[in-house]
Every structure is written in structure tokens, then in C-alpha cells.
Amino acid sequence: MYNFLKSVAKNIIPQKALVNNEEKFRRFLIPFYKGKNHECNVCGTKLKNFAQLNNGDLICPICGSISRARRLYQLLTEEFFKPGIAVLDFSPFRILYKKWKKKNDIQYFATDFGNDFIADYRYDITNIDCKDETFDLIICYHILEHIIDDRKAMSELIRVLKKDGKVLIQTPFKEGEIYEDYSIVTDEERLKHFGQEDHVRIYSVEGLENRLREAGFQVEVRTFEGDKYCGFAQNEKVLVCMK
Template structure:
């Protein structure tokens, strides 16, 4: 039902106009889900349930997905303070509304499909070295052909001791990519989405990030029995640190 309503609205309402009034429009849909069993940690609304989609649980009020709520928990618990310089690549609107209240928050998107303050090409960013304390790159790298170049750029603009939070779709085994697969329908078949150019294995992505200079920890999350916030039951997030002291072979960056 939700997907059908969304598809219909997108056909008749210009995207920018929809973005502008989305939060107000969602209020009426949310009324059918008011309750006390669950809560969205982004908009703080209490719910009888989340909207069930294919492999997803969406907040009817703000539109947050499972992974977005988990991301906000990570960021809110460990990284937010008034001095934190944040770069957020292609943020979902649900988390953008919350993090935009931070005094030093900058969002970037090149596709014009997300709310953004600037339009950075992630492989060649218009930012000085060591500009940000925290960079969020959620479901970005699987879209980038030159992903290793993008990782080097993320490393360059991150401050020493800073953190980059990374997640993509993952598969078991080895990272799968093939530059000859270019048709949208073929990419969807091979990589899971028409605008994806690969699908990573966790250790494959970790290795590439480490080659770019990061110290990488793979955090694995599970949900408790009640799962009040509607998190994904099994989820991996890469926490990437820029060492305060670079080794000799990292100085080329």
C-alpha cells in the first residue's frame, strides 16, 4: 500500500515540491500508526508499528529506514557535540532534518536526489585537507566507479583522529564488480540496484579503506527482543579512523 501511494504521488507532484511538504503530508499517514509499542529515535514519535516494506521497516512519520535509525544512534551516542565539523554525503531527509540543527553540519549530494548544502564530487572534493571531524558515507561507495579515489578523498578531508562512518549493501564471499555491466537492468540483476556498480564483501570494503589509510573496525549489531526502535536484526557498520600519526607509506596522501 505504502509503495503504491508513494509511486502515485511521485507521478503527479514535482520532486522538489514533494521534498518541501513531505513532512507535513506524512502526518496524515502517521495517524494510522499512532501507538506506544515502538518509537522512532529520529522524530521521537511513538508508533503501534512501523510500515512493513520489502526487507525494511519505515517510520510513517519521518520516513526513516532501519539503517538510518541505527546510524543516528551511532552518531548521537558517540560523536555529536557543538564543535564537531560534520560532512554528510547524500543524507536521507529523515536524518538531515535532525542533524542540520548541528552548528557545523554540511551535507553534499551530486545527484540532486537528496537535500544538500553543496554538490561535491566525492572523488574530487572542493574542501581543504583535514576539514572535518566526522564524515558519514552511508550507501554511497557502491554507486561510485572510482571508489578507491573516493576513499582517498574522504581520508584527505578528514581531520587527524577523525572518524568516517561507512556502510553499503554487503554479500558473502568476495566483492563483485564488472565494469562491462552498464545497462540499468543488468546492474539491478547483478548488483541489486540499477545505479549500483558493485556489491562489496565486508572484508573487501575494509581492505580498500585500509589501503586508503584508514584504521577500520567492523561493528556488528543485533537487535534486542523488543526492538523498540525498529533496527535491522543484523547489521554491519564500518567505523574508519584517520590515525593521528601517519605511517611513512601513508604520506603520499
């Protein structure tokens, strides 16, 4: 039902209106999904079930958080957000952007180089327009697989990170070696080889870890168990990088 309603809404409502009024539209879904079997930790709604997207991921129909957004929210609120820190968030999840913008005890810098995400800045991750050691925490979720010169991006991340700061990094992963081929340039071929039209590689966990270490980071690979109640994915990986 969720995917059908989403498709109908996209066909009859302008994209800008959908984004600006997302919370109002989602309220209409509450009677269909509210229950006691699950709970979204982002919006706090208890649900009969999460909605399943076409890719198999579980989305909260009430706030729009997908599984990795809910896990990130848990990590940030329980461990990484501290009063007074400066946070740089690349291409933020909409629901998390709205939450963090309301927080008065952190400095929150949301950036997106394109126009696909709500953001206040347009930083190029390979040439971040900020002074050295500006940020205590950087969120870099599903970004590096889009960047051709990912080594330059990593050098910029470590440059603008404060001493003892942390970068949280996640990408899609595969087994074996990093797969990248810069002769693949069309949307169709990138979809076929990398899984998405605007991806330029698929990392392995070990390959990304090694590349980050070469850039000067200390890297901790964290693996998380699934949680059906909260709709968390099984064996989710997050790389916690320190300067």
C-alpha cells in the same frame, strides 16, 4: 497501506511539492499508525507498527526514517557528535539533514553530487573541493557502491579527514569476495548483477575493510543486534574508519 498511499501521492503530486511538504503530508498518517508497540527514535513517535517497504525494510510513516537512518541517528547522537565538530555528510537522509541543519553546535556540510538528495554542496567524492584535514567526522552511507574509482574516493576521504577524525561507512554486503565487473554498464545489467541500476559493485565486509586499509585507514567493523521496538535491522554492519 503505506506503499499504496505512497504510490498514489507520487502519481498525483509533483515530486518537488512532495519533498517540500513531506512533514505535512505525513501527519495524515498519524491516526493510522500511532500506538505503543514501537517507537521511532528519530521523531520520537510511538507507533502501533512501522510500515514495511516493498524491499522489506521498516520505515517510520511519520518522519520517513528507514532502519539504517534510525541506527545512524542513534550512533551520531550517542557517540560521534561532539560540540564544535565539522561534519561532512554524503547524500544525507532527508529527516536527518533537517535535524542537523538546526544544530548550532556543529558545522554541518551536506553534499550530493547529483540532485537526488537535499544538500548544500555538490562535492565529487573522488575530488572533494576542500582543504586537507577539514572534517572531524564523515558520513559515507551507501555511496561507495556507486563509485567506479572507489580507491580514489577513499584517498580523498582520508585526505580531508582530520587527524583522529572518523568516517562512518556502510554499503550493501555479500559473502565472499567483492564482486565488480566494469564491462557491466547498462541499468538492466547492473540491476541484475549488483541489485540496483546505479551500483557498480557489491562489497563483502572483508573486501571493503581490506580496501580501506590499503587506502591508509584503521578500520573497526561493528555489528549491531536487531531491535523490534525501534525497528533496527539484525546484524547491521558499520565500518568505523580512523586516520
